[in-house]
Amino acid sequence: MTSTLGKKLRESRKQASLTLKEVADKAGFSTGFISQVERGISVPSLSSLRAIAGVLGQPISVFLEQPSSADATRASDRVSYRVGDGALAYERISAKFEGSTLRSVVVHEPPGHRNEPVSHEGEELFFVLDGELTVEVEGVPTVLTRGDSTHFDSRKVHSTWNHTSQTASLLWCGTMDVFGEDAIEPVHKNEKRKGG
Structure with a gap:
């Protein structure tokens, strides 16, 4: 909750x-x-x-219990989870092994949902699996449709917005430890970022 x-x-x-x-x-x-x-x-x-x-x-x-790592996952076996009772749903698809740095989840973003702008260390890649999504990086919005992708430096302020009336699904890959399996990473402070 x-x-x-x-x-x-x-x-x-x-x-x-x-x-x-x-x-x-x-x-x-x-x-x-x-x-x-x-x-x-x-x-x-x-x-x-x-x-x-x-x-x-x-x-x-x-603060958040997430599915454990697996070398391979079948779509029918993946567990969907949320942060609190938030609107975004996630499915973990990456594994954890010695030396791994890549994390990935499938994100399901409901109609009208807008993420707060954020920046942090690392890099990210978004690949739209279904629907449309507006991705804004450093104030520049780009509309991505099914099959489109974007790859960027996560230190740039970025956010997403589902500007449509349909759920958008995307594959998120990044180097940030969103599963809490590594040592705590430093936070990248960015005065231009705002949330809420």
Whole structure:
């Protein structure tokens, strides 16, 4: 539940002796967005939760239980999961092994959903499996349709928006540890990023 996630984040922030503003500044979001997440009003995306957890000095796995790694997955066996009771649904498709740096999930983004702008270390690749999606990188929007892709430096402020009336599905591949299996990564602070 979103309220449980918010409560865990708030307790972790207080244990770290951080204010809402300090977490917001370090993660690169607005204070209002962090407050809404803690109160269960807003649900962060997987990458945004990862950024907040990093500021709190915790792996994402403290706040979110995700499917375990498997070398191969069949579509019928994959588990769909969400951050809290958020709108985005995820299916893990990458495995974890010694030396691996690539993570990947299938993301199902509902009509009208807009992700908060974010930036962090690493790189990302989006490949649209079904539907249409607007991807904005450094303020430049690009509409991607089925079969289209984009690959970019994750340090650039980026977000997605499903501007249609149909669910959009995309393959997300990146180097950010969205599963909380590695050591905590540094957070890339970006003053231009805003959330909420």
